[in-house]
Amino acid sequence: MADGESSGEANPWTTHDTSIAYENQWIRVEHNNVTTPGGSPGVYGVIRYANRAVGVVPIDDEGYTWLVGQYRYPIDEYSWELPEGGSPYGESLEDAARRELSEETGLTAGVFTPLFADVALSNSVNDERAYAFVATELTPGVSAPDDTEDLKVWRLPLDDAITMVLDGRITDAFSIMMLLHLAAQRENGK
């Protein structure tokens, strides 16, 4: 490891006071008055998420996966993604993965295998963390999306979904990470 990793990793920011600027069911916006690492007075607005992001890559015996299509309000675009959803702190991550997979695709999985954990989706301003699973031993069923979701479901070869990352058709960072992690694992013979 680099010399740099052995020291100097303490928090160089000083927080003088924190106030809540906005809050709803999903996010809380904190406004902090701070001193920066350079010693200047400053402000830091931080978005704190009520939920962790949990994602699932379902893979069936034929090597197919499922994408979910939905309109994403914040970016004003339609987006094809792997099944993903929010999990309150305290809930089991695997329970969350099971619920989101079932709600969005109708699938039930016999096995959930962790793919990665504790990834920071956008650490410059928000604290959202992402956890991913691969779901196998799949059984079809009936989906039951949230009221806030208007979903389409698409079964396709996992390789085609990875191609959709590489050519830019999948733009959701969390889905991109899940699919490229799997691509890398397969190249490594796992």
Added chain:
Amino acid sequence: MADGESSGEANPWTTHDTSIAYENQWIRVEHNNVTTPGGSPGVYGVIRYANRAVGVVPIDDEGYTWLVGQYRYPIDEYSWELPEGGSPYGESLEDAARRELSEETGLTAGVFTPLFADVALSNSVNDERAYAFVATELTPGVSAPDDTEDLKVWRLPLDDAITMVLDGRITDAFSIMMLLHLAAQRENGK
């Protein structure tokens, strides 16, 4: 492509009114009163970013890259990442990549090659978009970090950085995507 892609991709949300709940130099928080896709009344808080996220993978003739270590205030953790920064809408993305690379590592690059564009880092609540470049034909120089940055710089083999993604030592989503895109391209013989 799936049948689902040919229709039904219009915005299923209705926005009744929008107010600004919080604003600073980097983000604006919009509170929207909406009707959900399911037809129920609801609210949607959206974080709009003043800047696009621009990232760079510097690669030298020996196959080494550079990671930058810094304390990330929102997640209260130290994080090793590729050089990344914010670019105001209107600025040339390549100019932004050149500036961030130079500020954070001191490197000047002869060639910037687009790696991916327009990725949504966390599309459930925010509109932040990410653009990535590979920087080659590198010349060393002197770094000049922002006042808000207290950075360490680490030169290491690109393969080692990819390993740090796969074993979870790199937790920044944008860095993860850049490194796994490169891993996938190399496996494809590009």
